[in-house]
Amino acid sequence: MATFNTNQFKGGLKIILDGDPYAIVENEFVKPGKGQAFNRVKVRNLRNNRVIERTFKAGDTVEAADVLDIDVQYLYHDGEFWHFMEPNTFEQYQASEAAVGDADKWLKAQDTCHVTLWNGTPLQIDPPNFVTLAVSETDPGVRGDTSGGGAKPATLETGAVVRVPLFIEEGEVLKVDTRKGEYVSRANEG
Amino acid sequence: MTEPDWQPTATPAMLERRGAFMAAIRGFMTARGVLEVDTPVLSRAAPSERGLASFAVDDAGYLAPSPEHALKRLLAVGAGPIYQLGHVFRSGEAGRWHNPEFCMLEWYRPQADVATLIEETSELIARVAGAPRAQRRRYRDVFTQHAGIDPIGATPTALAACAQSHGVAPHEPPADASRAFWLDLIMSLVVQPQLGHEGPVCIREFPADGAVLVETDPVDSRLAQRFECYWRGVELANGAQELVDADVARERMQGEIQAQQNAGQRPPPIDEALLAAMSAGLPRCAGVALGVDRLLALMLHCDSLSQVLAFDWARR
Numbered sequence: 297m298a299t300f301n302t303n304q305f306k307g308g309l310k311i312i313l314d315g316d317p318y319a320i321v322e323n324e325f326v327k328p329g330k331g332q333a334f335n336r337v338k339v340r341n342l343r344n345n346r347v348i349e350r351t352f353k354a355g356d357t358v359e360a361a362d363v364l365d366i367d368v369q370y371l372y373h374d375g376e377f378w379h380f381m382e383p384n385t386f387e388q389y390q391a392s393e394a395a396v397g398d399a400d401k402w403l404k405a406q407d408t409c410h411v412t413l414w415n416g417t418p419l420q421i422d423p424p425n426f427v428t429l430a431v432s433e434t435d436p437g438v439r440g441d442t443s444g445g446g447a448k449p450a451t452l453e454t455g456a457v458v459r460v461p462l463f464i465e466e467g468e469v470l471k472v473d474t475r476k477g478e479y480v481s482r483a484n485e486g
Numbered sequence: 487m488t489e490p491d492w493q494p495t496a497t498p499a500m501l502e503r504r505g506a507f508m509a510a511i512r513g514f515m516t517a518r519g520v521l522e523v524d525t526p527v528l529s530r531a532a533p534s535e536r537g538l539a540s541f542a543v544d545d546a547g548y549l550a551p552s553p554e555h556a557l558k559r560l561l562a563v564g565a566g567p568i569y570q571l572g573h574v575f576r577s578g579e580a581g582r583w584h585n586p587e588f589c590m591l592e593w594y595r596p597q598a599d600v601a602t603l604i605e606e607t608s609e610l611i612a613r614v615a616g617a618p619r620a621q622r623r624r625y626r627d628v629f630t631q632h633a634g635i636d637p638i639g640a641t642p643t644a645l646a647a648c649a650q651s652h653g654v655a656p657h658e659p660p661a662d663a664s665r666a667f668w669l670d671l672i673m674s675l676v677v678q679p680q681l682g683h684e685g686p687v688c689i690r691e692f693p694a695d696g697a698v699l700v701e702t703d704p705v706d707s708r709l710a711q712r713f714e715c716y717w718r719g720v721e722l723a724n725g726a727q728e729l730v731d732a733d734v735a736r737e738r739m740q741g742e743i744q745a746q747q748n749a750g751q752r753p754p755p756i757d758e759a760l761l762a763a764m765s766a767g768l769p770r771c772a773g774v775a776l777g778v779d780r781l782l783a784l785m786l787h788c789d790s791l792s793q794v795l796a797f798d799w800a801r802r
Contacts, residue, residue: 303578313657325581328678329714329724329775330696331537331670333579334656351656351675354578 298360302335302352310342310363313350317342317361317414327354342412342419343394364413370403378403378421380411391418399423401456402474423474428483429453430469437462450479491801495792504794507782510614511571511591518606520567520593525556527573531757534739535698536666536746539577540754541586548754549575552775553592554699555760558728561596561771562763569593571778582790583720583780585799594773600711600727603772604688607715607723610776611686615785618685620715625692632677637669637693638708645672652676662748666695682716689714698738700726715776717784725774732764 300311305323312318318339327333333354340347342363352358368380368389377390378400389411393400395418399409402423410422434450450460450470458472460479469483496504515522532540532548533555540548550556553570560568574590595603608620629637635648645668649655654675660667681687690713694702697710711727729735739756746753783794792798 303580325579325584326674327579327581327584328537328670328674329721329777330535331674332667333537334671334674336654336675349653351654351671353656353660356656356658 299357300360301357302354305335305337305352310361311339312359312361313339317363317419319363321347325354342414362415363419366411366413367408368411370405370407370409372405373400373403380409380418380421383408389413389418391421395419396421399474401454402427402429402472404429404454425473425475426480427472427474428469429456429472431460431464431466434460434464434466436465493801494796495798495801496794496796500786500794501796503786504782507614507785508571508778511610511778514610514613515569515571515593518567520569520595521565523557523560523565523568523570524572525553525560525570526550527575529555531555531759532754533698534742534753534756536696536742539579541575541577542754551576552590554773554775555757557592557594557773558760558768559763561594562766562768564769565596567593567595567598580799583783585779585791585795587799587802588791589778590775591778592773592775594728594771596769596771598772600690600713600725600772603725603774604690604713607725607774607776608686608688611715611717611722611781615781617717617785620686620688621684623687623689625689628681628689629673629677632680633672635672637672638706640665642668645669648672649676664695665693669693669695678716678721679719682718682720686715686717686722689716697726698742699729699735701729717781720780720784721777722780722784723774723776726772728768728771728773730764730768730770732761732768735764736761 300309305320307320309320310317318341320337321340322338324336326336335352335354337350338347339350366382368382371379371381377392378396380389399421404427407424407427409424411418412420429452431450432453435448437448446462447459448462449457450464451457458477458479471480471483473480527550528543528546529550530547533551538551540551542548551574557568557570571591573587575587577586579586611617612619626638633648635644642663642665645665646655649668649672654671691709692712694708694710697712700710700712703709703711713725714721715723743753779791779794783791788794
């Protein structure tokens with residue numbers, strides 16, 4: 297079992313606390329001139345994303361978490377799991393709903409996603425920052441209609457709904473920022 | 487192999503400020519009649535104190551974590567008020583406010599009371615760093631105020647519960663966690679961050695727990711005649727009425743060595759030269775050790791020590 301000593305603590309380090317994988321967010325070394333040293337850390341639970349604070353006596357050891365971040369290709373959803381493949385090794389991974397979460401509405405086959413693996417099992421799926429998706433349904437925009445602020449809702453092929461300019465029509469392919477959930481441009485434009 | 491980062495961590499402007507700052511410190515000490523001395527950085531022996539880890543140097547001894555032992559040996563032969571301004575080394579101390587090599591100003595006045603040194607420390611900080619005169623508080627009062635427990639006489643169990651209630655208790659505290667352990671923890675993580683936000687503050691009457699070369703309070707033996715100064719939550723200085731009895735010193739130092747051995751460490755041997763000087767006769771004296779880099783960094787509103795160091799630990 298691999299371990300880390302507190303003097304190895306730094307942002308990004310993956311450790312096990314109470315049986316869960318955590319990433320160190322912040323590490324502060326605290327020591328009175330004439331006393332015992334401590335590490336005060338902020339850590340993020342990689343299963344539920346909650347950030348907590350912990351104190352360690354300097355010199356203590358913690359278990360290293362077998363956490364890996366890799367890029368994989370999205371294959372398909374079988375109704376229960378989402379399937380991904382590492383393109384170089386052809387290794388396949390299946391991710392549960394808990395791991396996929398919101399990313400589901402942006403996933404299109406062949407897209408490259410980021411997966412955090414814990415002990416070889418997907419913990420979290422991150423879609424690419426930008427995706428290109430076709431509009432499956434939207435009302436025709438009426439030129440000059442500013443009642444919706446110059447924008448209207450459009451449903452994309454994955455089921456995601458984004459606000460788009462009035463001139464966008466069904467079938468058009470768009471570039472979308474998945475982090476903000478916003479229309480960026482038509483797919484062939486800048 | 488990636489190229490090492492060769493550039494300094496302090497800007498040229500910062501180095502100019504630092505140079506002027508050093509000159510101001512020397513000017514202050516000279517005006518007060520304190521003689522500058524420089525004693526070896528590389529010492530045959532190391533202090534016997536749980537909270538100080540010294541770098542060992544092959545076959546030659548240890549890098550001094552403080553000039554205390556050498557300065558006391560000078561006092562024992564009749565040296566008057568003396569100061570040393572230079573680098574000290576503490577193994578394993580690296581962080582935002584810690585660099586294993588740092589600059590310390592340490593001075594001693596024979597025949598002085600600790601109260602005199604508290605006043606002088608406050609004056610120094612005000613004069614060279616442009617800070618207001620330090621407030622004075624007692625450890626017992628600030629601890630009670632900010633942590634909600636009277637630290638003097640509190641049991642380890644009560645202190646552990648206090649730490650727990652403030653959310654700072656380690657998940658697995660050591661089985662032998664002493665009063666000193668809990669006091670350090672609560673003081674560093676609960677009380678200290680609240681101190682010195684309106685200007686420097688000197689906290690006197692620290693608990694006697696772990697104060698090795700410090701005189702105990704003549705009235706209440708649970709207290710040591712020790713003080714610390716803080717500014718914006720950062721510890722700046724540590725001073726005391728110095729212990730003069732060699733036998734008490736030996737006993738306490740042996741206790742520290744034992745505690746370190748019990749914790750699986752290999753402490754350096756006791757400093758016989760210091761004990762011999764104390765037996766020969768250390769005069770009644772008071773002394774202070776002040777972190778010069780920290781004072782400069784706080785004065786200039788830096789958020790870490792590396793900004794005031796020409797090359798921090800990572801770039802040494």
